[in-house]
Structure formats: structure tokens, C-alpha cells
Amino acid sequence: MKQFKDTYDQYQWDEVQASIQSKTSKDVEAALAATARTLEDFKALISPAASPYLEQMAQMSHQLTQKRFGNTIQLFAPIYLSNVCSNICTYCGFSANHKIKRKILTAEEILEEIKIIKKYGYNHILLVTGESSHTVNIDYFMKALEIIRPHFANISLEVQPLTQDEYTQLERAGIYSVLVYQETYNKVKYKDYHLKGNKADFYHRLDTPDRIGLAGMHKIGLGVLLGLDDWRTDSFFCALHLNYLQKTYWQSKYSIAFPRIRPAEGVDISNYHISDKEFVQLICAYRLFNEDLEISISTRESASFRDNLIKLGTTSMSAGSKTNPGGYSVDEDSLEQFEMSDERTPEQVAAVITANGYEPVWKDWETIF
Numbered sequence: 001m002k003q004f005k006d007t008y009d010q011y012q013w014d015e016v017q018a019s020i021q022s023k024t025s026k027d028v029e030a031a032l033a034a035t036a037r038t039l040e041d042f043k044a045l046i047s048p049a050a051s052p053y054l055e056q057m058a059q060m061s062h063q064l065t066q067k068r069f070g071n072t073i074q075l076f077a078p079i080y081l082s083n084v085c086s087n088i089c090t091y092c093g094f095s096a097n098h099k100i101k102r103k104i105l106t107a108e109e110i111l112e113e114i115k116i117i118k119k120y121g122y123n124h125i126l127l128v129t130g131e132s133s134h135t136v137n138i139d140y141f142m143k144a145l146e147i148i149r150p151h152f153a154n155i156s157l158e159v160q161p162l163t164q165d166e167y168t169q170l171e172r173a174g175i176y177s178v179l180v181y182q183e184t185y186n187k188v189k190y191k192d193y194h195l196k197g198n199k200a201d202f203y204h205r206l207d208t209p210d211r212i213g214l215a216g217m218h219k220i221g222l223g224v225l226l227g228l229d230d231w232r233t234d235s236f237f238c239a240l241h242l243n244y245l246q247k248t249y250w251q252s253k254y255s256i257a258f259p260r261i262r263p264a265e266g267v268d269i270s271n272y273h274i275s276d277k278e279f280v281q282l283i284c285a286y287r288l289f290n291e292d293l294e295i296s297i298s299t300r301e302s303a304s305f306r307d308n309l310i311k312l313g314t315t316s317m318s319a320g321s322k323t324n325p326g327g328y329s330v331d332e333d334s335l336e337q338f339e340m341s342d343e344r345t346p347e348q349v350a351a352v353i354t355a356n357g358y359e360p361v362w363k364d365w366e367t368i369f
């Protein structure tokens, strides 16, 4: 089986990091002038040398996004089905070593959550769980989908890595997109953050998008947790992963998210800060590298910052999110996976999108036509 591991192993973290740091303004100008941009161009665009070119990058990113996606922003809401997790991840409120109330939504509770989310107007949802293969597994997902599928036009999934057969089953049952974040591509540091459970196996996670691609999933979502290591080097490896997947599973579409570490129960905040300006640089670099890439911004970011990102390359946003199982209706006070920053309602976010000259879209039209 073809695996990203074979590509990944050809690169050394320190060499990539040094190469990004060595990029010059000449490299950045060449990257900006290029018609088809390479991974070396991507390195230049995320490098410190690109910082003075941010305005130009932002304008180009805006134009490319408008050309490909029009004036639209997709809106979606996460539904957390469970916070049960067998892994210990040092940055997460759901980590198995935290003594919190655990919950797996029942069929009735799922329906209660659906009622509220439908009231907001959503037709696009993201199902999220912790990673607990004993209790929240393919059988649970298939039963949950039977309940959820009739209510939504577009369903994405962010759960533990599964087998290729399981992804095939889920695709047939109506899952449109699967997201799996590597968190950090630094395999040495990865061990320090993932202390116990299946997620501690770096390569198993790394090859998960291959299994999703082999299963013929319509869309695959990637990302790193910004703050676990040097954001530039991590983002290069994520772009490398994206590049490999697009060449290998060219029928699938791709999305990227930029979660920045947020406060959560029992979690130390980031050692590897990424500033707002650098965050914008990263979004623009991805857009210039890949015109077709869907770029998603979550409510981890503040309201004012998200408003500024609308015109810079963003194609989808969550709004009014709850990151605790039952958070919309049945158990509003259960522990969140992480704290929200943008706490506005979906209506308020949609109004800002409209005020910026964009159309908020509550479903993914491509699943319908």
C-alpha cells in the first residue's frame, strides 16, 4: 500500500526548519511571481522573509479565493457526540487522565441536539468524539448516522483513526468529509504530547488520510495544532502531506484548519506562539500554494480576528459552537474540549459575513448538485 510515511521519512525536521529560515526576499518575490507554486515556494511564503510582503499576499489570496469560491462562506456547527477518550494528550480537556464527567449521547439526546442546530438553520454539521474504540466505534457511528442523516445535507466526521473498510462504510452511510489532524509532524516531540493510547502511534495516525483516500471519501481534512512546535516547520510538513494526498487521491477534495491551542481543563498554554500577523501569513501562503483548498476557521479564534479573516482566503467557518457533548441542549454545563473565543450566535456571525459582502451558506451545495 502506498503510504505518506515513505515521503515523510525522506525529510528531516531540522533541515526543513533551517531551509525555511534561510529563505530570502528574492525567494519570496519568485514565489509571488510564480504561476504554479511549489513546496519550495510555500516555504518562502511562510518564512520570516515574507513578512514585509503580507499586504500583497493578502490581496492575492483574496482574489484567488473569490475567483475559485465566489463571495461565499460556508457555515457549519460541530456536534460533540462523546467526550470519552482512552488517550492521554497533554493539551486536551478530554484526556483520559482528567477526572471529568464522561458522556456518550444517546439516540434521544442526539435528536435533542439536532433540534437546536436545525433551529439555527444549519444543514452542514461536523460530528466529533473523543477516541474510545471500545464504546464509541463504527457501530455507534452507524447508529448515530441513521438518526442524523435525514436532517442534514452535509455531514463531516472528526473521530479516531479507523480502518479503510470502516471509512468505506461511513462514506456509503452518508459521510461526506473526514478530518484527521496530525497535531504535530515532529515525530520526536509528538511522543511528549501523546503519552498513552492509540494516538501515541505517530505513524498510524500519519497514514490515516491514506486509508480515507483509499476509501474514496469526498473530502479529507488536515491540520496541525498550532502551538505544539514551530508553526512554520509543522505547516511545511502539512503542505507536503496535502501535496502527496492530492497527487495520490486526486478525486477527493481537501480542507485545512488552523486550530491554535486554547485554554482547557488541566492544560498549559503554548510554548510555540503564533501571532495574529503570522496566522494571516499562513492562511495566505496556503491559498497561494493551492487555489482549490478549502480553508476553515473555528470559533477558537476571537470574533474580531475572525471578521478580518473573512476576506483573506477563508471558505468555511463554524459559529455558535459547543465543544461538549449535549452542549446545545441536554447538558449545557458539561466540560468543554476547549474554551470558545468567538461566542457569537450563528445569526450574528452570518450578519457580519453579509455585511462584508459575502453570502453565508448553510450547506455545501456540491453535495446536492
Ligand code: SF4
Binding pocket: 085, 086, 087, 088, 089, 092, 093, 094, 095, 096, 129, 130, 131, 199
Ligand atoms: S485530543 Fe482527541 S485523542 Fe487526545 S485526549 Fe483529546 S479527544 Fe482524546
